[in-house]
Amino acid sequence: MRELLNDIERWQQAGKQIAVARVVDIEGSGPRDPGAAMAVNEDGEVVGSVSGGCVEGAVVAEALEILRGDKQPRLVKFGYSDDEAFAVGLTCGGIIHLFIAPLTW
Amino acid sequence: MSLYSIFAERVRSNIPVALITVIDGPNIGATMLVSPSTEAEGTLGDAELDRVVARDALGEVEAGRTGVRHYGPQGQTTPEDLIDTPTVRVFIEAFSPPPxxxxxxxxxxxxxxxxxxxxxxxxxxxxxxxxxxxxxxxxxxxxxxxxxxxxxxxxxxxxxxxxxxxxxxxxxxxxxxxxxxxxxxxxxxxxxxxxxxxxxxxxxxxxxxxxxxxxxxxxxxxxxxxxxxxxxxxxxxxxxxxxxxxxxxxxxxxxxxxxxxxxxxxx
Structure with a gap:
């Protein structure tokens, strides 16, 4: 998240709602370690990444729903073999667990 | 001063800090900050849980480790204590100064x-x-x-x-x-x-x-x-x-x- 601070603060100063998605756990092979983070603002602008580009699109959609209040902050799992996973997967075959929540603290 | 601004200031000043977030269980999204020789900021919703997690997080900051830990709602850590109690999953992210x-x-x-x-x-x-x-x-x-x-x-x-x-x-x-x-x-x-x-x-x-x-x-x-x-x-x-x-x-x-x-x- 270190690398996101400047953008987050620029958005905060512009009064934007912000959601942050962070990798909290990885099973098997994963492109980014726990702590990898991306931030999404209410306009759909994005900084940072949580995978090698495989799941970022779906994370943005999820983050926007959470910002609109359609969904609660939650753990989301991306993986190739799980029925509950999103339609997108990781090409490396691993599973990543993300926590997505609004930056309200 | 918001928790976020305290967090950002510590990261920028290279002060070791753990960003602690409840990712599952009661008080999901609750956030706490822990740095060595400073009082913890924020709360996870239970004083005893805060104390136990802060202690663990300090160790993680010193080792520069990031990961998920499980606790009972009042910070219980032994397996017997965790039977029949909802588990709190906590993400502890360590921000240590760069090597x-x-x-x-x-x-x-x-x-x-x-x-x-x-x-x-x-x-x-x-x-x-x-x-x-x-x-x-x-x-x-x-x-x-x-x-x-x-x-x-x-x-x-x-x-x-x-x-x-x-x-x-x-x-x-x-x-x-x-x-x-x-x-x-x-x-x-x-x-x-x-x-x-x-x-x-x-x-x-x-x-x-x-x-x-x-x-x-x-x-x-x-x-x-x-x-x-x-x-x-x-x-x-x-x-x-x-x-x-x-x-x-x-x-x-x-x-x-x-x-x-x-x-x-x-x-």
Whole structure:
């Protein structure tokens, strides 16, 4: 998240709602370690990444729903073999667990 | 002041801090900050849970580790206590100051290595006793450029070096590299690389023996000649071979090509 601070603060100063998605756990092979983070603002602008580009699109959609209040902050799992996973997967075959929540603290 | 601004300020000031978030269970999204020798900021919703998690998070910050831990709603950690109680899953993310790389010798290889080390997030210090070479202008990418002999730098700041840090000795000058090796061996630094041909390395070993450095334990800490055998020729290629070696030493890998090895890529 270190690398996101400047953008987050620029958005905060512009009064934007912000959601942050962070990798909290990885099973098997994963492109980014726990702590990898991306931030999404209410306009759909994005900084940072949580995978090698495989799941970022779906994370943005999820983050926007959470910002609109359609969904609660939650753990989301991306993986190739799980029925509950999103339609997108990781090409490396691993599973990543993300926590997505609004930056309200 | 919001928790976020306290967090951002600590990260920017290189103060070690753990960002603690409830990711599952009661109070999902609750956030707390913990730094050494400071009171915790924020709450996870239960005083006892806060106390136990803060204690664990301090350990994680010191080790620079990030991961998920499980607790009972009042911070219970023993398996018996967790039966029949909803579990709180907590993500503890450690923000520790960046690792440090000290580079001795203000040569072209130094500029290339400093550049690559910055990409990897190191705090880079370039040190050379020669005032004309150790200049900001030649090493704009370094965090510090010091005109100094190695001994005073190690005396003043050597104790701060840890297993995450690296010392790279790129000067070929015995006046400089012998005291630099001596200084580095007296610290807990994780990586010590010394540049030079195999011939230079053999001569260096003789000179180190003259100053009393003969034990295999000490000499085995030296990566000399420095770098992985990838056929690097230019300063930039050499820099890649050096940081490749630093990564491989840290992860305990033999650095073969992934194609030619087995097992998971990420362990």
């Amino acid at each position: 440090t790389m000290w580079i001795f010798g203000a040569v072209d290889f130094t500029a290339a290595l400093a550049k690559v080390a910055k990409v990897l997030g190191y705090y880079v210090v370039v040190c050379d006793a020669r005032e004309v070479f150790a200049t900001r202008r030649r090493f704009p990418m370094a965090d510090e450029v010091l005109v100094s002999w190695p001994a005073p730098l190690f005396t003043q700041r050597g104790a701060a070096l840890t297993s995450r840090d690296a010392v790279c000795i790129l000067t070929h000058d015995p006046k400089f590299d012998v005291p630099a090796v001596q200084g580095a061996l007296a610290t807990n630094v994780g990586y010590i690389g010394v540049m030079g041909s195999r011939k230079t390395h053999a001569k260096r070993l003789e000179r180190l023996a003259e100053v009393g450095i003969t034990s295999t334990d000490q000499l085995s800490r030296l990566m000399s000649p420095i770098g992985l055998d990838i056929g690097a020729r230019t300063p930039e290629e050499t820099a890649i071979s050096i940081v490749g070696e630093i990564i491989a030493r840290r992860t305990g890998r033999g650095a073969p090509s992934l194609r030619d090895s087995d097992g998971p890529i990420h362990k």
